[in-house]
Amino acid sequence: MKWEGNRESDNVEDARTGGGGFGLGGGRGIGLGTVAIALVAGWIFGINPLTILGALDGSGGAPMVQQQQAPAARPPPEDKLARFVSTVLADTEDVWREQFAQAGGTYRDPKLVLFRGAVPTACGQGASAMGPFYCPGDQKVYIDLDFYETMRTRLGAPGDFAQAYVIAHEVGHHVQNLLGITDKVDTMRGRASEVQRNALSVRLELQADCFAGVWAHHAQAARQVLEAGDVEEALNAATQIGDDTLQRKAQGTIVPESFTHGSGAQRVAWFRRGLEGGSLQQCNTFEARKL
Ligand SMILES: [Zn+2]
Numbered sequence: 001m002k003w004e005g006n007r008e009s010d011n012v013e014d015a016r017t018g019g020g021g022f023g024l025g026g027g028r029g030i031g032l033g034t035v036a037i038a039l040v041a042g043w044i045f046g047i048n049p050l051t052i053l054g055a056l057d058g059s060g061g062a063p064m065v066q067q068q069q070a071p072a073a074r075p076p077p078e079d080k081l082a083r084f085v086s087t088v089l090a091d092t093e094d095v096w097r098e099q100f101a102q103a104g105g106t107y108r109d110p111k112l113v114l115f116r117g118a119v120p121t122a123c124g125q126g127a128s129a130m131g132p133f134y135c136p137g138d139q140k141v142y143i144d145l146d147f148y149e150t151m152r153t154r155l156g157a158p159g160d161f162a163q164a165y166v167i168a169h170e171v172g173h174h175v176q177n178l179l180g181i182t183d184k185v186d187t188m189r190g191r192a193s194e195v196q197r198n199a200l201s202v203r204l205e206l207q208a209d210c211f212a213g214v215w216a217h218h219a220q221a222a223r224q225v226l227e228a229g230d231v232e233e234a235l236n237a238a239t240q241i242g243d244d245t246l247q248r249k250a251q252g253t254i255v256p257e258s259f260t261h262g263s264g265a266q267r268v269a270w271f272r273r274g275l276e277g278g279s280l281q282q283c284n285t286f287e288a289r290k291l
Contacts, residue, residue, distance in 0.1 A: 001161045002225050008083060009090035013140075014075040015115045075114060081145050082114060088164045089141075091225065092171040095218040099280065100178075110174040111140040112167070132166055134173035136182050141170040157240040159233030161226070165212055165271070166237070172211030176204065181286075195257050202243075203285040205261040206270040209238060210283035213274020221278070231275070238271050239264035266291050 075082035089112050100107035113119060119126045122137030128144035135142065143166070151166075152158040176182050185204050189197050216234070219225045239245060242264025244254045261267065270291075273282055285291060 001164055001230050002223075002227055003084060003087045003091075003160075003164075006087050006223065006225075007090045007094070008086040009093060009109075009112070011089060011093070011109050011111045012075055012082070012086045013111055013113045014073045014082065015113050015119055017073065081148070084160065084163070085112065085114070085143070085145070085167060088167045089171070091219050091223070092168055092215050094222070095215050096171070096175060098218070099214070103280075108139070108178060110134070110171060111138075113140050113142045115142060115144055116146070117144070132170055134170045134177075136173075136177045139174060139177065141167070141174065143167070143170070151237065151240075155237075155240045157233075157237035159229070159237070161230035162233040162237035165216075165234040168212035168215045169208050171215065172208035173204075175211050176207065181207070198258060198260050201260040202262045202266075202291065203288075206266055206291060207283050207285040209262075209267050210270040210274040210285065211280070213271040213276075214278055214280060214283065216271075216275050217278035234271060235268050238267035242267050262291060 075086065077083065093107070093109050097107045097109075113121075115126070115128075117128055119142055121135045121140065121142060123133075123135040126133065126135070126142050128146060132141065132143040132147055134140070147166075148163050151162060173182070181204070185200050189200055192200065212234075216226070216231075241261070243259035243261050244256075244263040244265075247254050247258075256263075262270075270283070270285065
């Protein structure tokens with residue numbers, strides 16, 4: 001991906017160094033170090049960590065707002081990976097501001113929080129083991145950059161554009177939130193069976209993949225960010241983090257009813273659809289007969 005020299009975002013908060021008022025006692029992987037990556041991977045790119053957090057700490061997952069006492073610092077300029085993330089975030093801002101403006105709306109930028117180990121969020125305590133996630137309650141994307149190492153070494157998903165896809169997917173959840181889709185799905189989830197809830201989750205996740213593709217389409221049109229192999233990197237990542245791939249690796253069998261993010265082929269198809277068409281309207285996974 002061609003990104004160096006492009007604009008960086010003002011919306012990155014660096015909470016990795018401590019002293020930001022988090023009061024967690026530092027340390028990475030608090031309490032979750034033994035969670036196997038296979039289990040963990042099921043939560044990768046999850047929109048809302050409430051469920052898993054509730055299950056882990058027995059609190060039932062009720063939202064709780066935790067205040068951050070001090071404004072978080074910006075990442076140091078020599079931190080290349082942080083600069084990369086910041087540049088990708090800025091690119092999503094440019095694309096989505098334009099898309100919202102064209103539709104007569106106003107895009108509200110999300111924040112992106114870099115953290116290590118654990119982090120308080122409006123959705124409860126976040127942890128690295130959950131993978132990157134978006135919290136609708138505070139409109140922030142959370143990522144522990146060590147996840148990129150996990151992608152490369154354990155999930156078989158290397159490449160900078162695969163890394164950009166992760167950010168774009170989480171920002172896709174933010175777009176869903178701004179469009180009111182997240183609320184609607186939450187309401188529907190409330191009266192659904194577990195199988196139905198999973199099916200709704202899959203549609204939400206595939207739509208976020210499609211939105212990530214829409215971002216890539218417009219980033220390419222406006223700034224020619226793609227290099228040879230980039231699209232393949234993102235498509236490979238989408239395959240590797242598909243529920244079928246993860247389940248096959250973890251348990252040798254596949255249980256489609258338990259999917260929460262969609263199969264690798266579905267994730268690829270929806271990302272590609274956004275990438276090729278560049279239109280939000282093509283990302284209506286909720287009306288699609290076939291995913
Ligand atoms: Zn997601």
